[in-house]
Amino acid sequence: MSCLQYRRALLAGTGETQAMRVHRLQCASCTQSMREHREMEVDLRRAFEVPIPAGFEDQLLQAVRRLEGLPVPVMSSRRRFLAAASVAAAVAGAGLLLWRDREDPVALACIQFVMRDEAKSLMLGAMPRAEAARVLADTLPLERIERIGRIQHIAPCPFNGGTAHHIILAVPQGKVTLLVMPVPAAGGVSAREGLHARVVALRVGSVGIVAGDADVVNSVAGALRG
Structure with a gap:
């Protein structure tokens, strides 16, 4: 396995196979790539763990519905949480795309x-x-x-x-x-x-x-x- 094959397989996100592990243990560059890949995954998980301020989800959903001219319903706590989580995930995803757009x-x-x-x-x-x-x-x-x-x-x-x-x-x-x-x-x-x-x-x-x-x-x- 070459370094290029190792890094492509690593970015595919399917996990490290035995052949990949054998190559990595003999290659300092690919060992560093694996370390950076794991650090990036940790950073991404932390980015999604930002707590939502109290009342933020209600205010956000109500503002969206007002802009659409729709009545603002009374939602259960569970539905409010799920809706806010969906919005937060969409915002985080958009942020990652914008970050990639800044690449030269x-x-x-x-x-x-x-x-x-x-x-x-x-x-x-x-x-x-x-x-x-x-x-x-x-x-x-x-x-x-x-x-x-x-x-x-x-x-x-x-x-x-x-x-x-x-x-x-x-x-x-x-x-x-x-x-x-x-x-x-x-x-x-x-x-x-x-x-x-x-x-x-x-x-x-x-x-x-x-x-x-x-x-x-x-x-x-x-x-x-x-």
């Missing part, structure tokens, strides 16, 4: 590139170093990148409706993917399938940073800004 689309596209297209970019081969140095001189000079880690691959690639330069960087903590874009971006973050991404604005253009650890991503982002 360019950062998410960077993660999707790593998952779907990075292997293809590697198969197509790298560009000559001299050419890469010339093309990236104004955006992100190679010398600046090499202060952080060792460049293992660099090549142009189609990305997000344009062309970016795909760089694989070896750092002490592992592998980091950079997507250097000629166009500016506001900057943002995303996290999916055990990968973390951040988009950083440069003096010219922007760069997407993807790794399996959020701290590594933030460290590389800080170094590239400096």
Whole structure:
């Protein structure tokens, strides 16, 4: 089982199988993914345990019925509780959707590139170093990148409706993917399938940073800004 297969199965919510457990016990990254997944489940359960203030359910239901021009009935305590719980669950669900809507689309596209297209970019081969140095001189000079880690691959690639330069960087903590874009971006973050991404604005253009650890991503982002 690969890390990607493990994380997809984990997000499916069907529980950890024996094959998944064997993989996790041998993989520090997937162990961290499982820990974060369990912490998120705990946080979600706590979010639904917020107590409803006394009288809130009556006021809310009466306000809704008045807006609809309907008479306000007298409800039993049990019916009031069930109705209020339904409203609270709907509000909480809407809040989770709004939270996901704030995820940066360019950062998410960077993660999707790593998952779907990075292997293809590697198969197509790298560009000559001299050419890469010339093309990236104004955006992100190679010398600046090499202060952080060792460049293992660099090549142009189609990305997000344009062309970016795909760089694989070896750092002490592992592998980091950079997507250097000629166009500016506001900057943002995303996290999916055990990968973390951040988009950083440069003096010219922007760069997407993807790794399996959020701290590594933030460290590389800080170094590239400096």
